[in-house]
Amino acid sequence: MSWEIIMGIEVHVELSTKTKAFCSCTTQFGGDANTHCCPICTGMPGTLPVLNKKVLEYAIKSGLALNCSITQYNKFDRKNYFYPDLPKAYQISQLYLPFAQNGSIDITTKNGDKKTIRIHEIHMEEDAGKLTHIAEKGISYADYNRCGVPLLEIVSEPDFRSSDEVIAYLEKLKSTFEYLEISDCKMQEGSMRADVNLSVRKVGETEFGTRTEMKNIGSFKAIEKAIEYESKRQIEAIENGEEIIQETRRWDEALGKSISMRSKENAQDYRYFPEPDIPPIYISDEMINEIKSTLPEMAETKKEKYINHYGLSEYDANIITSNKTLAKLFEETNSYCNEPKEVANWILGQVLYLAGNKNLEYEEIKISPKVFADFVTVIAKGTVNRKTGRDIFEIVFDADETFDVNKYIADNNLAMVNDDGAAKEIVKQVIEQNPQSVEDFKAGKTRVVGFLIGQCMKALKGKGNPETLSKLVNEELSKL
Numbered sequence: 396m397s398w399e400i401i402m403g404i405e406v407h408v409e410l411s412t413k414t415k416a417f418c419s420c421t422t423q424f425g426g427d428a429n430t431h432c433c434p435i436c437t438g439m440p441g442t443l444p445v446l447n448k449k450v451l452e453y454a455i456k457s458g459l460a461l462n463c464s465i466t467q468y469n470k471f472d473r474k475n476y477f478y479p480d481l482p483k484a485y486q487i488s489q490l491y492l493p494f495a496q497n498g499s500i501d502i503t504t505k506n507g508d509k510k511t512i513r514i515h516e517i518h519m520e521e522d523a524g525k526l527t528h529i530a531e532k533g534i535s536y537a538d539y540n541r542c543g544v545p546l547l548e549i550v551s552e553p554d555f556r557s558s559d560e561v562i563a564y565l566e567k568l569k570s571t572f573e574y575l576e577i578s579d580c581k582m583q584e585g586s587m588r589a590d591v592n593l594s595v596r597k598v599g600e601t602e603f604g605t606r607t608e609m610k611n612i613g614s615f616k617a618i619e620k621a622i623e624y625e626s627k628r629q630i631e632a633i634e635n636g637e638e639i640i641q642e643t644r645r646w647d648e649a650l651g652k653s654i655s656m657r658s659k660e661n662a663q664d665y666r667y668f669p670e671p672d673i674p675p676i677y678i679s680d681e682m683i684n685e686i687k688s689t690l691p692e693m694a695e696t697k698k699e700k701y702i703n704h705y706g707l708s709e710y711d712a713n714i715i716t717s718n719k720t721l722a723k724l725f726e727e728t729n730s731y732c733n734e735p736k737e738v739a740n741w742i743l744g745q746v747l748y749l750a751g752n753k754n755l756e757y758e759e760i761k762i763s764p765k766v767f768a769d770f771v772t773v774i775a776k777g778t779v780n781r782k783t784g785r786d787i788f789e790i791v792f793d794a795d796e797t798f799d800v801n802k803y804i805a806d807n808n809l810a811m812v813n814d815d816g817a818a819k820e821i822v823k824q825v826i827e828q829n830p831q832s833v834e835d836f837k838a839g840k841t842r843v844v845g846f847l848i849g850q851c852m853k854a855l856k857g858k859g860n861p862e863t864l865s866k867l868v869n870e871e872l873s874k875l
Contacts, residue, residue, distance in 0.1 A: 397598040400626045402555035402591055403515075406568055407611075408547045408578045409522060409586035410453045416521045416545035417444030417487065417673075424584050428538040436521075436543030438483020443672050446471075450545040451494075453577040454519050455678065455686045457547055458495030460571050460693065461514055467678045469494045471519075471670035479537050480524035488548075490667045493518035494678070500571075501695075502563040503713070512564050513552040522546050525585075541585075547578075553592070553603065558622040562615050565589060566717065570694050573719045579758070582613050589618055594639070595629045604629070605639040609653055612646050621646040625653050697722055705735035711743060720757040721746075724764060731768030734775050741771060745788045762792050769800040779804060780811050783857055811860050818851075818859060822867045825850045836872050844868055 415422055418435035435442045458465050469492040475485045498514035522544040527536045549568065555561050569587060572578040580587040588611045594604035609625060612618045629639055644653040694716040701712035715721045721742060728738045750760055770791045774784050778801075787809065791800065804810055825847055826833060832843040847868050852859045 398595050398626075398630050399598050399600075400556055400593065400595055400622070401553050401603055401606075402561060402593045402622070403553040403606075404549075404551045404555060404561060404564065405590040405592065406549045406551075406565065407522075407588045407590075408457075408549065408568070408572055408580060410450055410545040410547065411576070411578050411586075412447055412449045412453065412545055414447060415543035416447055416450050416519070418543060420543065422544050424581075424586075426540055428536070429540060431540035432542055437539055438485070444487065446673060446676070447545065450519060451676065451678070452686060453545075453575075454494055454517070454547060455683060456575050456577055456690065457549075457572065458498065458517055459683075459687055459690060460575055461495070461498040461500055461517065461549070463495035463498030463514060463517060465678060465683055466492055466494050466496060467680075467683075468492065468675060469678070470675040471673045472667045473670050474520075475666045476664075478523070479535065480526050480539070480542075482524070482537075482539055482542065486521060486523065487670055487673070488520035489518035491669075492675075494676075500564065500567055502560065502567050504557075504559040504563045506559065508559075510554075510560060512554045512560075515550045515552050517547055517549050520546050520548060558619045561589075561591070561618060561622065565615060565618070570717050570719070574691055574693050576691075581756075582615075585613065588613055591618065591622060591625075593622065593625050593629070595626055595633070604633075605641050607639070607641065607653075608643045609646050610643055610656070617646055617648055620648075620651065621653060624651065628653065694719075694722070701725075701735075701739075705729070705739075707735065707739050711739050714743060715739060718757045720760060724760065724762065724767070727764035728767045728771065731765055732771045732775075734768075734771050737771045737775050738767070741767075741774075741788065745785060746792070749789065749792045763794065763796045763798070765796055766791055766794055766798050766800060773800055773804065777811060777860065779809055780857070780859065780861060782852075783809050783811070809858065811858050818855070818863055819867055819871075821851050821854050821859075822847075822864065822871055825854060826868070826871055833872070844872070847872075 412422055414420060415436055418433055420431050420433050420436055423431065435444055455465060469489065471487050472490045473485045474488045474490070477484050493516040495517040496515070498517070500512050500514065501509065502512055503509050522541050524537055524539040524542045527538065529535065551564070555564070569580040572580050578586060582588070591609045591612065592606050593609070594606040596602065596604045607625060607629070609621050612621055625644070632639060643656045645656050647654050697716040698712045701707045701716060702709055715725050724746070725738055725742055729735050732738070746760065746762065750757065770788060773779060774781065779787065787800070787803065790803070791798065829847060829850065832847055835843045848861065848864050851864045851868065852861070
């Protein structure tokens with residue numbers, strides 16, 4: 396029996412404003428518990444919230460970038476629920492008139508499949524606090540620093556049919572918000588979190604099954620695992636004659652399973668009503684047009700330029716433009732040396748390798764574009780071979796703008812031996828020292844050529860030109 400997975404995704408993204416949504420407390424991550432809060436964000440009696448204008452501007456940017464219709468007359472509502480990390484027992488959100496609706500985003504999965512995902516709405520709201528659970532003591536501590544941090548919630552339509560589509564969607568959202576500079580989307584810090592609403596049905600059916608919601612999954616890897624587990628759990632339950640219950644579940648990474656938290660609430664369970672302390676918001680045409688004029692060049696536009704103007708492959712262009720930091724590094728470096736393919740190759744090779752090796756986020760890469768460009772020029776000219784180049788690049792990666800690539804090569808005698816006469820002498824010596832390899836070559840074992848080139852490179856202390864050595868080795872062997 397074939398089954399189909401149906402999913403809708405709710406993504407919470409913390410905005411990178413300096414202060415909270417309705418008060419002047421800092422949004423800075425970390426800090427001692429309960430030091431970034433005040434009577435307003437903790438909902439003390441008699442306090443009045445005031446909307447941070449920057450939150451609205453960032454929100455409108457997101458709506459325009461995700462092809463939404465901007466609701467010019469919108470307002471806030473109170474979402475009431477009691478939970479230890481919500482000190483005022485309600486959340487200021489938007490239910491009835493969210494600021495953006497009916498959007499869409501185009502995605503490409505890792506297998507190259509393309510799809511348009513519909514966005515039902517985006518609304519502004521405030522974040523709740525954070526609970527730290529001490530399992531061995533059986534207690535939990537509440538930290539209200541995050542209360543009132545501005546959030547966008549992006550609610551998709553149930554258009555997803557696989558975890559690959561979900562990951563492609565989340566990666567596209569992350570890239571979009573980074574390009575807009577409205578969120579850092581650091582999942583490890585909770586500034587981007589996803590809720591997965593999932594149901595299953597038999598292939599060919601049109602009715603949706605009963606869905607469950609898995610809350611606040613904090614990494615792409617965990618999301619993939621959660622989807623795989625929950626879809627399998629539901630299918631097995633239905634095939635065993637069990638009924639799926641509409642409920643909220645949490646993903647337990649340590650156990651590798653989803654665990655029931657509570658029955659799933661509907662809108663009426665939250666007793667929504669208009670927020671009495673914040674007046675309705677009117678977004679003028681002038682404000683929309685002004686914000687639209689400030690939107691940056693986005694990843695899709697850059698990708699087309701990288702392919703058509705710089706001659707990069709679609710694969711390479713897609714990886715580089717998927718992250719704003721990488722795209723900026725590519726463009727600034729290439730502006731100095733005009734070697735787009737070489738720059739791209741080193742970014743996709745050594746930059747990503749060293750960043751991963753040093754556990755750096757892309758935003759933490761500090762390589763100087765000018766020094767990087769000087770290095771690329773050296774490689775393009777053939778001053779050093781690529782093996783030596785990789786060793787040099789490890790220094791370039793961490794160097795500041797004062798680092799002189801050419802001086803370093805000269806001081807350490809790393810320049811490639813391009814003298815055909817000197818190289819030819821080394822080739823002759825190596826062939827004379829390896830008579831068995833010569834006999835193997837004569838017997839048709841051509842792989843010995845690579846061995847001999849390696850011996851020549853060793854004799855030249857890694858400074859040989861591989862192309863020149865290959866040519867000379869084959870010429871000498873052909874004379875024997």
